[in-house]
Structure formats: structure tokens, C-alpha cells
């Protein structure tokens with residue numbers, strides 16, 4: 493199939509590369525000329541395991557190319573995916589101006605039948621608006637269909653999620669478009685779920701909100717564990733062993749972050765209210781998520797008493813491991829609050845430092861080059877992101893380098909007993925603190 497992907501951000505680039513890898517011809521379009529030039533030279537703007545290799549392989553095979561021209565993409569493709577950003581507005585609703593602009597741009601160069609696929613995460617009923625816009629802006633009466641095909645990839649394992657999906661959701665009100673979409677996904681071994689456009693759009697928001705709810709559920713339980721002396725890890729194992737519940741996304745911590753869950757939960761609340769069916773349960777999901785970081789910081793303050801001039805090491809800045817993405821990272825919120833209290837913060841992250849500098853975050857924190865440098869002479873260590881590198885670290889050396897071997901484990905990465913045996917004072921989330 494000949495495919496255009498408009499928007500070469502996270503979702504667009506990974507989708508384009510992976511569709512090329514299953515032998516489709518893909519043109520990735522982006523209006524950022526610098527980004528396109530860099531991609532043409534083989535420079536990948538994001539860190540995502542395996543992505544660089546897939547891009548290079550398919551560019552070499554002439555199945556993947558990059559351009560700034562929407563007209564070129566639309567002229568040469570049967571299917572046009574829209575994968576542009578849908579950022580949040582201050583009231584939580586989604587800013588759909590990029591989607592609307594792309595819809596107009598497509599309309600202006602549309603000459604024959606095309607399938608326009610919404611890949612960006614959008615509120616229910618956006619497909620209807622996209623179709624309306626294209627209809628309004630096309631120069632002649634040209635046929636087209638709008639399809640919703642939400643993406644479920646996670647940052648950090650985006651390539652493998654895309655290549656091995658749990659399911660492929662295609663929301664289409666047209667058999668002609670559906671037949672073409674099925675051809676796109678023929679090479680993938682995954683169940684294809686066909687729905688109407690509105691249901692497909694809703695599936696995406698409902699799935700992300702449910703996962704956020706699962707995290708807030710276990711985080712709320714972690715507070716009860718702390719108050720009662722139970723261990724949230726054992727509770728999560730106990731309830732997660734029930735196949736109807738499942739153990740994944742029941743990891744208690746300092747809360748969920750990133751550019752999807754906070755935004756999508758807020759957007760789902762906003763659209764539910766606009767539709768007159770307010771989803772109030774999700775407000776509680778948000779509240780628990782915020783409380784989780786507040787409780788963690790209180791624990792640090794209760795222990796260290798005054799934070800002003802305290803030397804605190806922070807491990808992890810990205811919103812989760814195996815990514816360089818620091819946007820909406822709870823780890824960044826944590827560092828910001830420690831700095832506000834006057835603490836002297838030395839932070840280290842295996843991949844996130846460059847983006848922290850680029851976005852001018854954590855102003856005033858020293859960004860260390862290694863985990864060991866961060867803990868040198870520290871009066872406490874706070875673990876904010878559960879990178880594998882931290883799991884493999886030599887904890888004896890860490891203890892010896894620290895001024896006071898005190899650890900606040902915001903992701904329950906370490907075993908409390910082992911930490912105690914090594915001489916650390918250990919504080920986790922929802923588990924007995926061992927000193």
C-alpha cells in the first residue's frame with residue numbers, strides 16, 4: 493500500500509517506520525523543515541529502542557521517505573494517516589487546531605478517493621468534524637472516507653508494541669475504506685476489531701483512563717497499606733493473580749505522568765461533560781494521582797525535617813524508564829518541589845538529561861553524569877524513575893559514597909529487607925519503612 497503519515501512526532505514516526513517495515517511505501521510528512529532535514533540525514537529526533545534501526549533499514553530499501561509537502565503525501569498515497577499533536581487546553585479539553593489545519597490542507601490537494609485516518613488521540617466525534625471540514629474545503633466533489641485507528645503504543649517499547657499489538661481497532665463507517673485499512677494491517681498477527689468511528693475514538697480514551705484508574709486504585713491502596721502496616725506489593729500480587737484483574741499497571745509509585753495519561757484523563761472528563769454525561773469517577777483518579785506525590789514529599793520532609801540546604805540525590809527524571817521523555821514527568825515535579833524547599837539537588841537520569849536542559853526544567857539542580865556522582869556526599873537519595881540501571885547498581889558503593897544512607901524509593905524498585913541489611917534507612921511506597 494502507498495501510505496502518507498502527516499506528523500512525524502512520536503506516533504507518526506514510529507507508525508511510519510513500522511508500516512514501511514512490513515513492506516508498505518510510506519511518506520512521512522512534517523511541517524518542521526529542520527526535523528525533516530535531520531530525518532532525511534538519518535538523525536532520529538527521539539530516543540526509542542529499535543526505532544533508529546527500523547528507520548535506517550527502510551530508508552535504505554526506499555520504502556520510507558520524509559517531506560514537508562502535504563500535497564506530495566496526498567498525491568502519492570491511498571491512505572493518509574493524521575498523527576499530529578492534540579495538546580491539552582487549560583480547561584482539560586483538547587486543542588484540535590492542528591487536526592483541523594491538516595484536514596483543510598488535505599482537502600485543498602485532494603483530487604481522487606483517499607482514506608483519511610485519524611491516528612492522533614482525539615475526543616469522540618472528532619472524525620465527524622474532520623469529514624465535515626474536508627467536505628467544506630475540497631475544491632471539487634471528490635470522494636473520501638474518514639476512519640479512526642487509535643494507537644496503543646507505549647513510549648519506551650513503541651516499536652515492539654506497534655509490531656505486536658494486542659488488537660487493532662478500525663473505526664469505519666465505510667466498507668470501501670475498511671477493505672483498504674485491512675490491507676494495511678494484513679501483515680500483522682493481531683485481532684482486528686471493527687467498529688464505527690465514534691466507538692473507536694472512545695476506545696482510546698476509555699482504555700487510557702482505565703489504566704490510569706488502575707494505577708490510582710493501587711496508589712490509594714498504598715496509602716491504606718502505610719496506615720495499616722500492610723505491604724502494597726503483596727496486595728497487588730494477591731489481587732493481580734485474579735485473571736479478571738491482572739497484575740500489570742498495579743505498580744504503586746509516585747503517580748502516573750507522561751504526555752498521555754494526564755492529558756487523556758482530563759480530555760475524557762471534558763468531553764463527557766460537554767456531552768452531558770460527566771465522568772466524575774475520573775476526577776477522583778486525578779486527585780489520587782496528585783495526592784500520591786504530595787504524600788511522598790511529606791514523607792521526605794517528615795524524615796529530613798528541614799529541606800533547606802539538604803543535599804538530596806534524585807535518580808530518574810523521565811516520566812518512566814527506557815525513554816528520554818521528561819514532559820509531564822512526576823520526577824520533574826518532585827525535583828521542582830525539592831528545589832522550592834531550598835534543597836541542593838543532584839539529579840541523574842540515563843537518558844533524560846538532554847531533554848531537561850533543552851526544555852529548561854529543574855532550574856537550579858545539578859545534573860550529574862552518573863548515578864554515583866549524584867549520590868556523592870548526599871544526605872538522602874530519592875528514586876523517582878525505575879530505570880534498570882538503578883537496579884543493577886552497586887549498592888555498597890552507593891552507601892559508602894553517601895553522607896547518610898537514607899533512601900526514598902518512589903517506585904518500590906528495591907527490596908526493603910536487602911536495603912536494611914546493607915545499612916540503608918529505607919522508605920518505599922505502601923510498604924513498611926525499615927530503619
Ligand code: UGA
Nearest residue numbers: 643644645646647741742743745747748749750752811812
Ligand atoms: C500510555 C498507554 O500505556 C499506551 O497504551 C498508549 O498508547 C499511550 O499512553 C498513548 O496514549 O499514546 P505511555 O504514556 O507511553 O503509554 O506510558 P505507560 O507505560 O502507560 O506509563 C504511563 C505512566 O504510568 C508512567 O508515568 C508510569 O510510571 C506510570 N505507571 C505505569 C505507574 O505508575 N504504575 C504502573 O503500574 C504502570
